[in-house]
Amino acid sequence: MLAKKGWNIISRSYQRETRISLDDVHYGPISPGETELKLLGDVKSKDVLEIGCGGGQNAIVLSKWGAMSAGLDISEEQIKHARKLAKREGVKVAFYIGNMEDMNMFQNERFDIVLSSCAIGYVENLKKTFQEVFRILRKNGLFVFCVVHPIANRGRAVRYGTRRYWGIGNYFDRRRRIWTWKTSGKVAKFYGYHRTIQDYFNLVVATGFVVEKILEPEPYPLTKMSETERKRIPYVHKDYVKEYDIWRRIPFVILFKARKNPKECAV
Numbered sequence: 001m002l003a004k005k006g007w008n009i010i011s012r013s014y015q016r017e018t019r020i021s022l023d024d025v026h027y028g029p030i031s032p033g034e035t036e037l038k039l040l041g042d043v044k045s046k047d048v049l050e051i052g053c054g055g056g057q058n059a060i061v062l063s064k065w066g067a068m069s070a071g072l073d074i075s076e077e078q079i080k081h082a083r084k085l086a087k088r089e090g091v092k093v094a095f096y097i098g099n100m101e102d103m104n105m106f107q108n109e110r111f112d113i114v115l116s117s118c119a120i121g122y123v124e125n126l127k128k129t130f131q132e133v134f135r136i137l138r139k140n141g142l143f144v145f146c147v148v149h150p151i152a153n154r155g156r157a158v159r160y161g162t163r164r165y166w167g168i169g170n171y172f173d174r175r176r177r178i179w180t181w182k183t184s185g186k187v188a189k190f191y192g193y194h195r196t197i198q199d200y201f202n203l204v205v206a207t208g209f210v211v212e213k214i215l216e217p218e219p220y221p222l223t224k225m226s227e228t229e230r231k232r233i234p235y236v237h238k239d240y241v242k243e244y245d246i247w248r249r250i251p252f253v254i255l256f257k258a259r260k261n262p263k264e265c266a267v
Contacts, residue, residue, distance in 0.1 A: 002178070002189055002190050002191045003074055003075075003122045003190055003191060004074045004075055004076075005188070005189075006181065006188035006189055006190045007054075007073075007074070007075035007077065007078050007188070008075050008076060008077040008078075009186055009187075009188040010181060010183050010186045010188045011055070011075060011077035011078050011080075011081060012077065012081075013183045013184035013185075013186050014055075014183060015055050015081050016184070017183060017184065017237065017238065018235070018236070018237045019235070019236045019237075020055065020057040020234070020235050021033065021057065021061065021232075021233075021234040021235065022057055022060055022061060022064075022085075022089060023061060023064075024061060024232075024234045025040070025058045025061050025062065025115070025117075025234070026057070026058060026117060026234035026235035027117055027118075027146045027217065027234070027235075027253060027255055028117065028118050028146055028148075028217075028235060028252055028253035029219075029235050029236070029237055029240040029247070029252055029253075030219040030220055030222065030233055030235070030236060030240050030241070030244070030247065030252075031217045031218075031219055031220070031234075031235070031252065031253060032217050032220070032234075033234035033235075034061075034234075037215065037217065037255070039144050039213070039215075039255070039257050040113060040115070040142065040144060041142070043062055043065050043066060043067040043113065044065065044066030044067065045066060045067070045068070046067050046068065046112040046113055047067070047068050047070075047110065047111045047112050047113070048062050048067040048068065048069050048070070048111065048112065048113040048114075048115065049069075049070045049071070049072065049106070049110075049111045049113070049114050049115070049136070050062070050069075050070070050071045050072070050114075050115045050116065050117070051072045051073075051100040051103075051114060051115070051116045051119060051120075051129075051133070052072070052073060052074075052100060052116050052117070052118075052119020052120065052122065053071030053072060053073045053078075053079075053082060053095070053119075054073055054075075054078050054082070054119070055078055055081045055082050055085060056071050056078075056079075056081065056082025056083070056085050056086055056093060056095060057085070058071075058115065058117060059071035059082070059086075059093045059095070060082075060085060060086050060089050060091055060093055062115075063086070063091040063092060063093050064089070064091055067113075069091075069092075069093045069094070070093065070094040070095070070096065070111075071093060071094070071095045071096070072095075072096045072097075072098050072100060072103065073095075073096075073097065073098075073119075074097070074098065074099050074100075075097075076097055079095050079096075079097050082095050083095055099123075100116075100119070100120070100123060100129050100132065100133075101123055101124070101125050101128045101129050101132065102128070102132065103132045103135075103136060106136045107136070108135055108136065109135075109136065109137065109138045109139070109141075110136045110138075111136055111137055111138065111141060112137075112138055112141055112142065113137075113141065113142045113143075113144070114133045114136065114137055114141070114142070114143050114144075114145075115144050115145065116144075116145035116146070117145070117146055118146055118147060118148060118253065120145055120147050121147045121148050121153070121192070121193055121195075122190065122191065122193070123193070124176075124191070124193065126193075126195065126199075126200075126203060127203060127207075130203055130204060130207040130209075131207055133207075134207050134208050134209065134260060137260045138260070139260060140259060140260060141259070141260040142257070142258075142259060142260075143204075143209060143256075143257075143258045143259070143260065144255070144256070144257050144258075145255070145256055146253040146254060146255040146256070147195075147200070147253065147254060148252065148253060149216065149250070149251040149252055149253055149254045150171065150194065150195065150196050150197055150254070151166075151168060151171075151250050151251060152166075152247075152250055152251065152252045152253075153192070153194050154168060154169055154170065154171055154173065154194050155167055155168045155169060155250075156169070157243070157246055164245065164246060165246075165249075166246055166249060166250050171196065172196065173194065174193075174194055174195065174196075174199075175194075176191055176192065176193055177191070177192045177194070178190070178191060178192070179192050197214075197254065200254075200256065201214070201256070204256060204258050208260065208261045209258035209259060209260060209261060210258060210259045210260075210261050211256060211257070211258045212257045212258060212259055213255075213256075213257040214254065214255065214256055214257075215254070215255040215257075216251035216253075216254050216255075217251065217253065217255065218248075218251070219244075219247055219248055219252065220233055221248075222241065222244050222248075223244075240252075
């Protein structure tokens with residue numbers, strides 16, 4: 001699987017080059033986090049799982065906030081980093097290596113909240129992933145996830161005179177694509193899966209969830225912020241700061257807040 005191999009290759013350089021908060025749950029580059037968006041509610045004493053947890057920062061924050069936190073990721077290198085980070089921060093988080101499409105290590109109705117930040121877009125079988133989340137959530141459990149916005153995922157920067165704009169290609173082209181990530185001399189390939197907003201929404205509802213909210217958070221106004229304020233942004237990578245003139249105009253992520261319907265799964 002390319003995602004597993006890719007993250008194992010770039011994990012160390014990615015974690016070194018990306019500033020990810022250990023005080024706030026992040027929902028994507030230069031975007032507001034949980035402290036501002038308030039999607040999860042009070043997590044104290046709740047069983048919370050982050051799927052596609054990467055280096056474990058969100059799961060660590062949730063543990064600091066009083067949750068009984070766990071994280072799942074397909075990359076051994078990412079989980080290795082997460083375990084070291086949790087130990088350094090002095091918190092207890094259960095980290096697992098595995099695929100979110102088959103979470104058989106967790107029993108039915110194991111968690112109160114399942115969270116995912118910019119990871120679900122890597123999965124091939126979205127239907128199975130949502131069914132697994134539904135299975136491991138308790139009655140009225142909360143599912144909060146964000147993915148790269150379809151507008152950001154299916155476009156490119158184009159130049160008109162001296163200005164650069166975001167041009168949308170074929171929004172309905174759902175073919176899998178392979179893309180390359182270069183960082184600190186490391187090169188890794190990943191599969192990319194483009195889905196439309198209706199693809200996500202309809203499948204979440206068909207699985208048995210009730211969608212309570214959809215958000216397209218605007219990025220922070222970097223040009224109007226002091227350095228101290230910038231340091232409080234939950235997720236910052238140099239590439240997004242460099243291309244801020246583009247990313248300030250379009251939503252980079254789309255967020256879904258959904259609740260498990262007590263009725264049986266519909267698909």
